[in-house]
Amino acid sequence: AQKVTQAQTEISVVEKEDVTLDCVYETRDTTYYLFWYKQPPSGELVFLIRRNSFDEQNEISGRYSWNFQKSTSSFNFTITASQVVDSAVYFCALSEAGGGNKLTFGTGTQLKVEL
Amino acid sequence: EAQVTQNPRYLITVTGKKLTVTCSQNMNHEYMSWYRQDPGLGLRQIYYSMNVEVTDKGDVPEGYKVSRKEKRNFPLILESPSPNQTSLYFCASSLSGTGVYEQYFGPGTRLTVT
Numbered sequence: 001a002q003k004v005t006q007a008q009t010e011i012s013v014v015e016k017e018d019v020t021l022d023c024v025y026e027t028r029d030t031t032y033y034l035f036w037y038k039q040p041p042s043g044e045l046v047f048l049i050r051r052n053s054f055d056e057q058n059e060i061s062g063r064y065s066w067n068f069q070k071s072t073s074s075f076n077f078t079i080t081a082s083q084v085v086d087s088a089v090y091f092c093a094l095s096e097a098g099g100g101n102k103l104t105f106g107t108g109t110q111l112k113v114e115l
Numbered sequence: 116e117a118q119v120t121q122n123p124r125y126l127i128t129v130t131g132k133k134l135t136v137t138c139s140q141n142m143n144h145e146y147m148s149w150y151r152q153d154p155g156l157g158l159r160q161i162y163y164s165m166n167v168e169v170t171d172k173g174d175v176p177e178g179y180k181v182s183r184k185e186k187r188n189f190p191l192i193l194e195s196p197s198p199n200q201t202s203l204y205f206c207a208s209s210l211s212g213t214g215v216y217e218q219y220f221g222p223g224t225r226l227t228v229t
Contacts, residue, residue, distance in 0.1 A: 004157075032215075033214070033215040035217060037220075043203070043222065043223050044220065044222050044223065045158075045205060045207075045220040045223075047217045047218070047219065047220075050215075050216070050217045052214065052215075091157060091158070093158075095215040096215075097214070097215060099215075100163060100165065100171065101146050101148070101163065101165075101209060101211060101215055101216070101218070102148075102160050102163065102173060102174075103148075103150075103158070103160065103207075103218060105157035105158040105159075106157055107155060107156065107157040108157055
């Protein structure tokens with residue numbers, strides 16, 4: 001069975017600090033996909049990134065970067081120079097290739113960025 | 116604009132009164148799904164549909180029904196709502212194929228059952 005663990009329930013940082021959100025996953029499949037979604041206070045879910053299990057290259061998009069390490073089953077998300085607008089709940093999710101597109105979500109990390 | 120829409124956005128109802136939450140997408144996606152979000156539990160899949168007339172149970176299907184008569188629509192039906200179905204509901208859609216694609220979510224429907 002697939003499982004995603006986001007051990008950090010809540011993180012508070014001061015603006016301009018870097019912050020890393022942890023995500024650890026479990027799956028027996030060799031082919032799977034990992035995702036990050038952002039849920040701002042307005043409530044919608046915003047897609048951030050999709051990664052397949054065969055692509056371990058780290059990715060950077062502006063202030064966002066993702067570190068995928070199969071050896072530790074982790075897919076961590078770093079925000080560089082955080083801003084107040086980054087305040088949101090962030091969800092990591094996993095989908096197995098044979099799992100009918102089902103997303104298994106972690107419980108989310110609430111990020112608060114203060115001035 | 117490519118989007119997933121849900122209606123209503125907010126709903127307060129009483130136990131046992133049948134209700135339907137509509138979901139529509141304009142991206143011609145084959146795959147659609149319903150999730151519920153509860154504090155401390157993240158999002159859990161209720162039902163999904165790989166294409167028209169093809170639906171299947173997710174992790175928490177009890178108390179819910181769905182139908183997929185048209186590609187763009189995927190309504191969620193609660194025949195006899197109970198207070199434990201008070202939750203935030205999201206509809207999502209995505210492409211489907213050999214891989215797994217990102218799902219795009221609707222704005223959410225906050226349901227309260229008293």
